[in-house]
Amino acid sequence: MADWTDENVRIVCELFAEQVEIGNRSSTHLNKAGFTNVIQKFKQRTGILYTRKQFKNKWEKMKVEYGIWKQLVDRQTSIGWDDSDKNIDMPEEWWKKMANAVKGSGRFRYKGLQNEDNLSIMFEDLHNTGDDHWGPSSGVAPSQAIPLDDDDEDEGENEDDSDPDEVTPSARPKRGKSQDNDMDDSGSDEDDDDFKIKALRVLQSAQNNIFCTALLLSKYYLTYLHKNEPRIARTDWIC
Known part of the structure; x- marks a missing residue:
């Protein structure tokens, strides 16, 4: 199980943002080269070796949290702000209202979004263009799009590493042979990465x-x- 302390989260946010800035984000998440670089640099800085799946799960979880946060701060123009705590300063009635309007907003009641600068680099353009599935134009609440689980390792056991198909209410997405091959290749790449990491651990032992x-x-x-x-x-x- 991944141990995401505040310091480890700060480091991984820096590494994620760095990969986005050099062009290693494919659509809604990092490409293979981006995740490979993050795995290596995180190991160098922390001594911890996590798998690609663990980093991808953390990326998805932070993407959801950023989406919830943006819904809160964009809800109204006259929102209060506590600069000392770096958090929203609004009456209890407002938070109760937001608990119903924005599912998952309660996590920010007493602690604001951490590492917002790097998270903005990672996700803000997706949020603005509506390219991601939690954007306001999609009509899907963040907590409904991706369930949050504290156990990052278990969260991604059945997760497909390929990009999700765009789904509209009126039609089912069509998948051609080439698309199936791309998805198979993506899953194969992830398996190769996980196998190499596990093999390295066995050799070290x-x-x-x-x-x-x-x-x-x-x-x-x-x-x-x-x-x-x-x-x-x-x-x-x-x-």
Whole structure:
């Protein structure tokens, strides 16, 4: 299970935003090169090795949170603001009203959106153009589009890594052979990444076991020499 502390979230937001700025976002999420760079740089900065699926789940979760936050701050022009806490400052009645109007808004009652600058780089153009499925033009509330789960590892077990098809109420999306192949390739890339990471962990574990075994053998061998030193000295004349 991924451990997303405040510091780790700050770091991953910086890395995500960096990849977006250099053009490694395909449509609504990072492409393969972007996630690969994030995996490597996050490992360098934190010592933690997460899989592509874990990072993709975190991306999706932060995208939903950003969508909820934008709905709150864009709800009215005269919204109050607490600069010390970096959060919305509105009466209790307003928050109760928002709890019904914007599902999931309660998470920001006592703590505002963190890392907003980097999240804006990651998602603001999607929010403005309506290209993403939680945009205002879609008519779908963020909490309905993607359910939030604190367990990031379990959240993505059945998740398809390919881009979602655009669905309209009047027609079902048509998928051609080439689109199916693209989705298969995307899933294959994710499997390859996960396999490489798991293989690396196995090799690191095996290397640690070999090192520990060598230390134990050296210790037992030195103990044997120390105990049998007088006997070895008495038989040296035979040689």
